[in-house]
Amino acid sequence: MNSRKLLITHPLHSSLLEKIQSTFSDWKIIHALTKDDWKEHLIDSEIIVGWKSSFDLESIIQNDQLKWIQTWSAGVNSLPLDQLSKKNIYITSANGVHSYPISETIFALLLGLTRNIHTYVRNQQTKKWDGTDIKLEAHKKTIGIIGVGAIGLETAKIAKAFGMHVIGVRNSRKATDYVDELYTSDQLNEVLPICDYVVVTLPLTDDTYHLFQKEQFQQMKKSAFFINIGRGEIVKENDLIDALTSGEILGAGLDVFETEPLHQSSPLWDLENVIITPHTSGSTEHYSSRVIEEIFLLNANHYLKEETLPLNLVDYQKGY
The missing domain is CATH 3.40.50.720 (NAD(P)-binding Rossmann-like Domain)
Structure with missing residues (x-):
């Protein structure tokens, strides 16, 4: 045998x-x-x-x-x-497996955008001393976590250390630790206008494909940051680019993209209000x-x- x-x-x-x-x-x-x-x-x-x-x-x-x-x-x-x-x-x-490294990456992107670290890194390359555009802080702000699984919960836990108001979006509205308010996915457009940070931690399914497109970015605050560590196809990328270039949202931290590697011709590479990481948020x-x-x-x-x-x-x- x-x-x-x-x-x-x-x-x-x-x-x-x-x-x-x-x-x-x-x-x-x-x-x-x-x-x-x-x-x-x-x-x-x-x-x-x-x-x-x-x-x-x-x-x-x-x-x-x-x-x-x-x-x-x-x-x-x-x-x-x-x-x-x-x-x-x-x-x-x-x-x-990913809850620790990805939640760390989420906050690295969130804090980098908030405290303008990405701009300072670029300025360092040219030895440029310019601190004129720094005013935001993350403490006490509202974070919307779209997808409250293991990664979302760890992100919510860290957010509470910053005194943030945590809104979660998932299929179940059963109360959970570290999340102040829970909404279902069909209420997404109700959540977006009240968030200072929108963090996507969803898997890619038929229901989440292009969940974020022009309508969703128009619902967000002009002062809001968008962070995606879920899957690139959850976002209609051209609509995100339009939102970033037109000022509909303030900036984005992106670890995933519709096509990977991100094509060199993508406008995302050159946008000063974007931080790009090469799908490494889960690496540990x-x-x-x-x-x-x-x-x-x-x-x-x-x-x-x-x-x-x-x-x-x-x-x-x-x-x-």
């Missing part, structure tokens, strides 16, 4: 591999980091840890052994969800250990007992 097989496609420290082998003691563990190494195992692995865009989809679809995919990202919109759902394959995301030294120890192995204990996976199980209907 062949051993059950687990395929891992991301680099892992030997200590993490040992923990996986200990949990799956009688399984064959394949640690393959290149296409040439993993392609032969796509056809018969029961569990795949790490989804790669270069996977041969046909091999995945033909694999009748495949039961579970653990992704390396919080979003799963890049996976062939329609095909995987037909095979009833479990998908678990890396949601929750602890990423791999959190995915394996805090999500995958905890779920694995239930999987091996043929129990429901308790953490980050993707709902195919919702798309996250």
Whole structure:
């Protein structure tokens, strides 16, 4: 009888591999980091840890052994969800891994824009001493967090340390810590006019695609900053550019874009009221250990007992 097989496609420290082998003691563990190494195992692995865009989809679809995919990202919109759902394959995301680094990036962007740090960094390159355009502060302001999941909650927690009024937008209006007011997504346009900062932490779904376009930016204060660390396609980028250049909003901090890498011809590069980061808000030294120890192995204990996976199980209907 062949051993059950687990395929891992991301680099892992030997200590993490040992923990996986200990949990799956009688399984064959394949640690393959290149296409040439993993392609032969796509056809018969029961569990795949790490989804790669270069996977041969046909091999995945033909694999009748495949039961579970653990992704390396919080979003799963890049996976062939329609095909995987037909095979009833479990998908678990890396949601929750990012709450510390992304919330730190959100406040780096928020404070950088507020305190004009991005301008001073540019001035430093030309040895220009100019402190004339500095007046704003973040304390006591109103922040709207669009998407109150793990990242949104950690952002709200930090916001309360600044004495900020925190408004959350999500599907449920069930009260939660650190959020002063909760609205549902169909009330978005009611929230935008009262926010000094609008922070998008949503996943990309059919419902969130181009959720922010001309109408939403027109609802925002002219003194408001827009921050997006969710997915680029949530924003109609040309409408955002128009809002930034026309003065409909004061500035933006952007980690994600409709097309990545951001094309060199994009006007966003040259706008002085924009801070751009290259989709790195979730990057952290602890990423791999959190995915394996805090999500995958905890779920694995239930999987091996043929129990429901308790953490980050993707709902195919919702798309996250």
